[in-house]
Amino acid sequence: QSVLTQPPSVSGAPGQRVTISCTGSSSNIGAGYDVHWYQQLPGTAPKLLIYGNNNRPSGVPDRFSGSKSGTSASLAITGLQAEDEADYYCQSYDSSLSGVLFGGGTKLTVL
Amino acid sequence: QLQLQESGPGLVKPSETLSLTCTVSGGSISSSSYDWGWIRQPPGKGLEWIGRIYYSGSTYYKPSLKSRVTIFVDTSKNQFSLKLTSVTAADTAVYYCARLQGGYDGWFDPWGQGTQVTVSS
Numbered sequence: 001q002s003v004l005t006q007p008p009s010v011s012g013a014p015g016q017r018v019t020i021s022c023t024g025s026s027s028n029i030g031a032g033y034d035v036h037w038y039q040q041l042p043g044t045a046p047k048l049l050i051y052g053n054n055n056r057p058s059g060v061p062d063r064f065s066g067s068k069s070g071t072s073a074s075l076a077i078t079g080l081q082a083e084d085e086a087d088y089y090c091q092s093y094d095s096s097l098s099g100v101l102f103g104g105g106t107k108l109t110v111l
Numbered sequence: 112q113l114q115l116q117e118s119g120p121g122l123v124k125p126s127e128t129l130s131l132t133c134t135v136s137g138g139s140i141s142s143s144s145y146d147w148g149w150i151r152q153p154p155g156k157g158l159e160w161i162g163r164i165y166y167s168g169s170t171y172y173k174p175s176l177k178s179r180v181t182i183f184v185d186t187s188k189n190q191f192s193l194k195l196t197s198v199t200a201a202d203t204a205v206y207y208c209a210r211l212q213g214g215y216d217g218w219f220d221p222w223g224q225g226t227q228v229t230v231s232s
Binding site for chain 2: 033034036038044045046047048051052057089091092093097098099100101102103104105
């Protein structure tokens with residue numbers, strides 16, 4: 001099935017560590033395709049956060065990290081800050097769809 | 112620094128055609144290293160990939176939209192465009208254009224700021 005599943009919401013206190021999961025299948029993440037992550041602050045366009053599973057673009061703090069295993073991927077945010085409150089999306093390629101697939105998005109709330 | 116800017120009507124009537132253009136500045140759309148894509152986001156919902164185009168004109172569309180979507184490129188203007196026919200209220204969304212790098216399983220960066228399109232009579 002061509003779906004990337006993310007939890008609708010996660011939360012954490014300032015300074016804590018949170019993780020956001022992205023669960024796929026054998027036609028996308030499990031097939032070896034790369035996973036990318038985006039951060040979308042309210043009212044703005046998505047911004048690339050992690051590319052190629054675990055690479056940070058220039059300017060993205062090392063508090064953000066990505067990993068991938070089997071049919072799933074995860075985004076970890078350490079040292080949580082108020083400015084991290086945003087929506088986060090994973091993205092991969094799906095061979096059944098022959099195209100790009102986005103996860104449903106996860107809203108991060110900083111308590 | 113590469114920048115993308117969407118433009119087009121903000122209001123489209125049901126059954127008509129939505130037309131948007133993405134103007135690329137600070138770099139060439141003809142670079143062989145990149146594809147160019149359209150993504151949309153309905154109000155309060157997540158991101159949906161619409162399609163992508165290579166500078167040579169090769170296109171790939173989301174299967175469920177394929178019958179209504181056309182993406183084309185104008186290298187002389189450094190622009191690429193989206194046409195979506197027979198629109199309904201379900202096509203109301205913020206539409207983004209973005210550069211796709213890293214191949215077919217690559218990532219979108221940068222993105223345009225997005226343009227709101229509302230389908231209503």
